[in-house]
Amino acid sequence: MSYVLYGANGSGSSVVEATLRELGVPYELRAVDVANHAQRGAAYTRINPSRKLPTLISPQGETLTESAAILLTLVERHPEAELLPPIGGPDRARALRWLLFVAGELYPVMELIDHPERFAGEGARAELRETALALWRQRWRLVEDELSEGPYLLGARFCVADIYLAALSRWDMPRAWRLEHLPKLERLADTVASRPRLRELWPRHFRG
Numbered sequence: 526m527s528y529v530l531y532g533a534n535g536s537g538s539s540v541v542e543a544t545l546r547e548l549g550v551p552y553e554l555r556a557v558d559v560a561n562h563a564q565r566g567a568a569y570t571r572i573n574p575s576r577k578l579p580t581l582i583s584p585q586g587e588t589l590t591e592s593a594a595i596l597l598t599l600v601e602r603h604p605e606a607e608l609l610p611p612i613g614g615p616d617r618a619r620a621l622r623w624l625l626f627v628a629g630e631l632y633p634v635m636e637l638i639d640h641p642e643r644f645a646g647e648g649a650r651a652e653l654r655e656t657a658l659a660l661w662r663q664r665w666r667l668v669e670d671e672l673s674e675g676p677y678l679l680g681a682r683f684c685v686a687d688i689y690l691a692a693l694s695r696w697d698m699p700r701a702w703r704l705e706h707l708p709k710l711e712r713l714a715d716t717v718a719s720r721p722r723l724r725e726l727w728p729r730h731f732r733g
């Protein structure tokens with residue numbers, strides 16, 4: 526049995542799919558129709574009770590959720606691909622720091638942008654969304670400030686955090702804005718997108 530990935534184009538499942546491609550492991554993709562809220566339907570809720578993408582089923586039949594945990598599990602189970610630097614060193618710490626920054630500080634803001642109705646009454650939603658959008662961009666600037674000559678987070682060394690950063694930086698920030706305010710991050714994302722194992726996949730998920 527191969528991995529089974531429940532996902533949708535352009536969503537957080539792109540990160541897991543790109544990682545599976547980098548690992549060179551086979552997987553079956555099962556599309557979840559988020560446009561019609563299939564992630565909230567009974568069938569998908571049975572698979573992932575938090576009713577969010579992505580969900581990855583391992584070849585052993587385990588259900589894996591939470592994108593950062595899925596990435597770390599994949600890295601651990603396919604060590605030969607070296608998608609993280611060796612345990613204990615400074616590069617590993619830096620990669621984990623920013624991987625968890627995406628998971629803990631950035632990704633949750635997207636729910637406020639996409640679903641303000643989950644957090645505020647009708648009258649407060651527009652303002653909440655605007656505030657969340659500003660926070661989203663402000664937090665990406667922290668990533669930008671952290672990047673050096675690149676092209677990756679760890680310089681010349683590619684790691685799984687680069688995929689996470691590249692994919693989520695495609696959301697809710699037009700390319701012109703990114704080029705002006707996040708040029709190093711944009712270079713990182715372009716470099717990830719042009720990697721041999723990703724260049725055919727990337728345009729299916731992201732246009733600009």
Ligand SMILES: N[C@@H](CCC(=O)N[C@@H](CS)C(=O)NCC(=O)O)C(=O)O
Nearest residue numbers: 536537564576577578579591592593
């Ligand atoms: N903490 C989760 C967040 C996942 C998430 O928010 N996924 C979005 C798609 S990118 C989703 O499924 N949204 C649908 C919804 O919230 O109804 C993770 O890291 O996997």
